[in-house]
Amino acid sequence: MHSELAPAPGSTTIDVALKIWRYDAETGEKELKRYEVEAPDxxxxxxxxxxxxxxxxxxxxxxxxxxxxxxxxxxxxxDGAAVLACKTRMYDIAKSGHVPVISPMGNLPVRKDLVVDMDPFWSKIRAMKPWLDPGYEEPAEKERIVSQQQMNVIHKEALCIMCGCCVSECNSMESDPEFFGPAALAKGMRFVGDARDQADVARLNDYNAEHGIWDCTRCYFCNERCPKGVDPRDAIAKLGAESIKQGVDHDMGAKHAKWFVTSAKTTGWLRETELVPKTQGVVSAIKQTKFALGLARRGKVPPPVPPHVAARVDESRKLYNLVKEQGRDGALGIVQGEHALGRIEFAEQAGVKTSDPEVRPGVEPPHAEG
Ligand code: SF4
Ligand code: SF4
Ligand code: FES
Known part of the structure; x- marks a missing residue:
């Protein structure tokens, strides 16, 4: 046995079986081969x-x-889900008798066996301009202190190790290989959210372009498979919130998101019949009249007038006003929301009333650094 993998004295071994997709891009030969080894547990x-x-x-x-x-x-x-091989323990799998299938990552061209061509991955990362643009040649001050609250906005994005597991699982990239993708957009957020960077609006304009942030289908597979907890989908949500906050809202996706908020605030419901004209414009809505009438005949969309107003619409208005009062917009608003939910969950587990100041949404607990 290889000396580095010899079992320590007293430790046990396990029998591990794998099926591996062997592939050679030059010959096009492909074969699923089974291997069995005895290995330390x-x-x-x-x-x-x-x-x-x-x-x-x-x-x-x-x-x-x-x-x-x-x-x-x-x-x-x-077994079809992206992993880091060095993070994946085999003990439980081997003991269960399961023989996993190992294959290369998805959404990237395969070169040989489990090796993919990472060039498309790197070109998208480069397109995000992943370097700090502080807006000056020479700094005016010796040291620029970034607060903990500001760092919290990009804490997760900074953990990325560029493994590509999220790209492998991205549904949107599967249908549109030009989509910027979760890793590149998480990298983009890492700089948009950096308090020292002065190129936010230019970056947001780039990331709102075709194949950009609004093409994400929100399937959340990137969050599920990221081995480092970067949560790229959350980074994309932050980019969307930051775009709207900074007035970069020309994309249909941004208009769609804004209409959701307006509709919920004014009626407590999503007014679907107005969604198309508000999002795609009146001309596009007129072109889809026949389709809309078909839906209406089958009771799939309510008539636009009178607008359907929820009985307790005041609750959604109060919620809207509260979020406005607390200034919880942009990327920071999303992070505050995540923290608030975390505190509420923690408090509920600990039996604390969620009305306590410690757990009020948007309010940092006293021990948090500003
Ligand atoms: S949530 Fe968006 S970026 Fe993430 S895998 Fe799904 S489509 Fe891709
Ligand atoms: S976001 Fe996660 S899965 Fe994607 S490249 Fe970075 S570390 Fe890997
Ligand atoms: S070998 Fe697995 S992350 Fe480096």
């Missing part, structure tokens, strides 16, 4: 691949470097 998927390569098949191709979830090299799919 603490092995990760990456360790098992190393054992296979060392002992059984030196032609197996995959990427790795750090082996500790830092470099982002070892992204691949296990």
């Amino acid at each position: 603490w092995v990760t998927l990456l360790d098992v691949l190393d054992l296979i390569k060392d002992k059984q098949d030196g032609t197996l191709a995959y990427r790795k470097s750090c082996r500790m979830m830092i470099c982002g090299s070892c992204g691949m799919r296990m």
Whole structure:
């Protein structure tokens, strides 16, 4: 056995089986091959691949470097879901008798076996201009202190290790390979949200372009599969909120989002019949009249007049006013909302009343740094 993977004295071994998609882009040959190894009980998927390569098949191709979830090299799919091989423990899987299928990441061209071409990934990251634009050549002051509250806005985005697992799972990229994608947009948010960056509006205009933030389908698979907790979908939501706050709202997606808010505030309902003219414009709405009438005949949309007003519409108006009063707009508003929900959940678990000042939405607890 490979010396680095020898079981420690007293530790046990497990039998691990994998099925791996072998592929050669040059010949086009593709084959699902089964491998079995005896390994120490603490092995990760990456360790098992190393054992296979060392002992059984030196032609197996995959990427790795750090082996500790830092470099982002070892992204691949296990049973169709993107994982970091060095983060994936095999003990429970092997003990259950399951034989997982290992394949390359999705949405990127496959070169050989588990190795994908990352060039499309990097070109999208580069398109986000991932460097700080402080708006000056020489700083006026020696030190620029960024508050904890400002850092909280980009805390998660800064954790990205560029592994591509989110890109692998993105539904929108599957239908539109030109979509900027979750990793690049999370990187964009990392700079839009940086208090030292002075290029927010220019960046937001770029990210609101075709194939930009509003093309995300909100499937949340990127959040689910990101191994570092970056939550790229949340980053895209922050970019959307920041775009509207900064007046970069020419895209249909922004208009759609704004109409949702107006509709909920004024009637407590989503007024679907007005959604198309408010979002796509009157000309487009007229073109869709026949379709709309068909929907109305089958009771799928309510008539536009009189508007359907919820019995307790005052509640949604109060909520709207509260959010306005607290200034919870833009990316910071989203982060405050996340923190408030976290505090409410924590307080409920601890049996604290959610009306206590400690857990009021939008109010930082006394111990938080400003
Ligand atoms: S939420 Fe958006 S960015 Fe994330 S995987 Fe789905 S479509 Fe892609
Ligand atoms: S956002 Fe997460 S999944 Fe996507 S590249 Fe960064 S670390 Fe990987
Ligand atoms: S080998 Fe570096 S993240 Fe897995």
